[in-house]
Amino acid sequence: MAQITVTAILGNLPVVTQFIEEQLEMADCPMKAMMQIDTAADEIYSNISYYAYPKDAPGEAVISVDVDLAVPEAIITFEDTGVAFDPLSIGQPDTSLPAEDRVAGGLGIFLVRKLMDDVTYKREDQKNILQLRKKW
Secondary structure (H helix, E strand, O other): OEEEEEEOOHHHHHHHHHHHHHHHHHOOOOHHHHHHHHHHHHHHHHHHHHHHOOOOOOOEEEEEEEEEOOOOEEEEEEEEOOOOOOHHHOOOOOOOOOHHHOOOOOHHHHHHHHHOOEEEEEEEOOEEEEEEEEEO
């Protein structure tokens, strides 16, 4: 397992993306799965950088990548000590409505759920821990 710790600001998104991609490339992850993981990871990290900490006092985010070649699958874990928030508790958006009639919010996590094989959340030791799983 490989891990990186960054200050949870949007400016570090390219660092996070590069780190995840490097780990996936070493595991010969197919491009389609890598792009799906990138999209989901972008959404999760962006949410941490926007909402987990006060704007004037950003905290840290820890991102781990574990690859199980026997499956094969990637497990990407995001941890932060910010405000407790379970993004999976957000209801499903009504995608049958026209965009202008939809309630704002929730579309990003909806996309993450569609792209990943499994998404889990837990709050443990004052940390938000969100895990993405993608098989290929």
